[in-house]
Amino acid sequence: MNKMTSPSLLERLENGPVICAEGYLFEMERRGYLQAGAYVPEVVLENPHAVTELHREFMNAGSDVIEAFTYYAHRDKLKLVGREGDLEEMNRTALKLAKEVAQEGDALFAGNICNTNVFLPNDADSKKAARAMFEEQVGWAMEAGVDFIIAETISFFEEALLALEVIRSAGAISVVTLAVHREGLRDDFTVPEACQRLKDAGADVVGMNCIRGPNTMLTVMEEVSKEVEGPLAALPVPYRTTDKEVNFQALTDPGCDCIPDRAFPTALDALTCNRYEIAEFAKKALALGINYQGVCCGAGPHHIRAMAEALGKTPPASRYSADMSKHYALGDDARLVKENMEFAEKL
Ligand SMILES: [Zn+2]
Numbered sequence: 001m002n003k004m005t006s007p008s009l010l011e012r013l014e015n016g017p018v019i020c021a022e023g024y025l026f027e028m029e030r031r032g033y034l035q036a037g038a039y040v041p042e043v044v045l046e047n048p049h050a051v052t053e054l055h056r057e058f059m060n061a062g063s064d065v066i067e068a069f070t071y072y073a074h075r076d077k078l079k080l081v082g083r084e085g086d087l088e089e090m091n092r093t094a095l096k097l098a099k100e101v102a103q104e105g106d107a108l109f110a111g112n113i114c115n116t117n118v119f120l121p122n123d124a125d126s127k128k129a130a131r132a133m134f135e136e137q138v139g140w141a142m143e144a145g146v147d148f149i150i151a152e153t154i155s156f157f158e159e160a161l162l163a164l165e166v167i168r169s170a171g172a173i174s175v176v177t178l179a180v181h182r183e184g185l186r187d188d189f190t191v192p193e194a195c196q197r198l199k200d201a202g203a204d205v206v207g208m209n210c211i212r213g214p215n216t217m218l219t220v221m222e223e224v225s226k227e228v229e230g231p232l233a234a235l236p237v238p239y240r241t242t243d244k245e246v247n248f249q250a251l252t253d254p255g256c257d258c259i260p261d262r263a264f265p266t267a268l269d270a271l272t273c274n275r276y277e278i279a280e281f282a283k284k285a286l287a288l289g290i291n292y293q294g295v296c297c298g299a300g301p302h303h304i305r306a307m308a309e310a311l312g313k314t315p316p317a318s319r320y321s322a323d324m325s326k327h328y329a330l331g332d333d334a335r336l337v338k339e340n341m342e343f344a345e346k347l
Contacts, residue, residue, distance in 0.1 A: 062308025
């Protein structure tokens with residue numbers, strides 16, 4: 001695809017919904033390529049083929065954006081696992097892998113920065129450190145030729161603003177999504193207020209990602225949509241969060257007594273949304289005018305395909321969307337064996 005003729009993120013958002021598959025850390029951990037806990041994307045250097053494959057799976061399922069897997073490939077995390085020396089190579093490799101797959105189709109190629117885990121609101125040194133972390137990662141992303149940069153999963157408004165400033169001074173289009181925990185943002189801003197301020201500061205797309213499941217993200221984004229002009233973003237985790245357990249860190253699994261109270265992060269399986277729940281989310285979010293959608297930690301290609309189809313798209317993977325008419329017992333195709341169809345009652 002000639003990038004000169006391929007529409008930009010903002011042009012695409014004007015014409016309809018754009019999907020961005022996220023959640024690479026969780027999926028790679030599930031597949032056995034990185035460690036829960038520190039959650040560093042070491043897979044980028046050790047098993048790059050696995051990253052390429054997941055990018056392809058998400059694109060095949062309808063992701064319009066291939067996001068470089070640089071989430072937590074930042075200085076603080078690499079220091080934590082004793083790999084600071086691999087920082088630049090990990091970022092540049094992740095960017096290269098994403099760009100290659102994006103160019104195989106018509107997807108946008110996005111850079112990524114995220115919560116630094118060093119930022120503290122009243123600590124100038126911590127802010128300086130966070131800025132330096134953003135600057136180096138944004139610098140590598142710009143050199144790789146990204147179409148835009150995502151600043152995601154940030155739970156301090158001020159940290160998000162700092163990330164935005166760095167992206168804007170590099171001259172890139174920005175998507176800024178906030179991580180909203182049980183009690184809201186970690187500084188004294190409401191989510192609509194934070195989104196509005198980010199918009200005022202020049203963010204191209206604002207909203208929420210991660211932490212909350214479809215239902216408990218929508219209640220907050222509904223408020224945002226009333227107060228803030230789009231484009232807006234919503235990328236929930238595909239877990240059944242509730243009014244009592246609004247975020248996936250708080251979820252418990254009453255059906256399992258072999259784990260401690262908290263199902264996060266490695267025992268969430270039974271609490272996963274099915275594809276139909278994600279499709280419902282996509283339609284409700286679209287009705288609120290939310291045009292930048294996706295799924296975060298826990299996302300599988302089937303979720304992305306369901307979201308794409310709910311938003312009126314037909315990704316390549318739709319070729320294999322369920323057609324139960326041909327199921328040996330539950331189907332109604334004329335070629336099926338009658339006795340098996342009668343057996344359906346006993347299934
Ligand atoms: Zn996430």
